[in-house]
Amino acid sequence: MTNGNPGFQTEIEFELPRGYVDSAGTLHRRGVIRLATAADEILPLSDPRVTQNEAYLTVIVLARVILRLGTLSDIHTGIIEGLFAGDLAYLQKLYERFNGDDQDTPAAKPAQSGNAQSLRRMTTLGEA
Numbered sequence: 001m002t003n004g005n006p007g008f009q010t011e012i013e014f015e016l017p018r019g020y021v022d023s024a025g026t027l028h029r030r031g032v033i034r035l036a037t038a039a040d041e042i043l044p045l046s047d048p049r050v051t052q053n054e055a056y057l058t059v060i061v062l063a064r065v066i067l068r069l070g071t072l073s074d075i076h077t078g079i080i081e082g083l084f085a086g087d088l089a090y091l092q093k094l095y096e097r098f099n100g101d102d103q104d105t106p107a108a109k110p111a112q113s114g115n116a117q118s119l120r121r122m123t124t125l126g127e128a
Contacts, residue, residue, distance in 0.1 A: 010035050011067065014094055016087040020069055020079060028070025033091070036099050040064045062091055 011034045019029035044050055044060035059080045066075045080088070 012094075012098055014091075016069075016083075017090055018084045018087050020072075020083055020087065022072070026070070028072055031069040032067045033094065033098065034065050034067055036061065036065050036095070058088070058092060062088075062095065065095065066091070 011032050013030065013032050016029045016031070019027045021027055040061055044057055044064070047056070047060055049056040050060065059077050063075055063077045063080045066080075067073070069075055069079065072079065083091070
């Protein structure tokens, strides 16, 4: 998916390894994530949930950048909290690759060390 500029992807599709099971028992595996903006990484830093527990930054950022998961289009922190740990780790890695410095292959390379501090924090927290 592009923003009208050929070769510049602002959204990509993904498929979770396990999937999110909603309250009705429906499994949601395929989704769409968009590029993060500066606000996506900065605004959650002042959220009380993040100031109490830095690990929550990952939850808020992913809830902001995931546009769709299965038939769900209202992605909120409760959905991210309900993901299986392996799916959360998958999304963290996808986020890093897609928002990394190398825009020629946005989903192919890991993020570079020069990324924003919140990205490094997401990586570190995901590995903890």
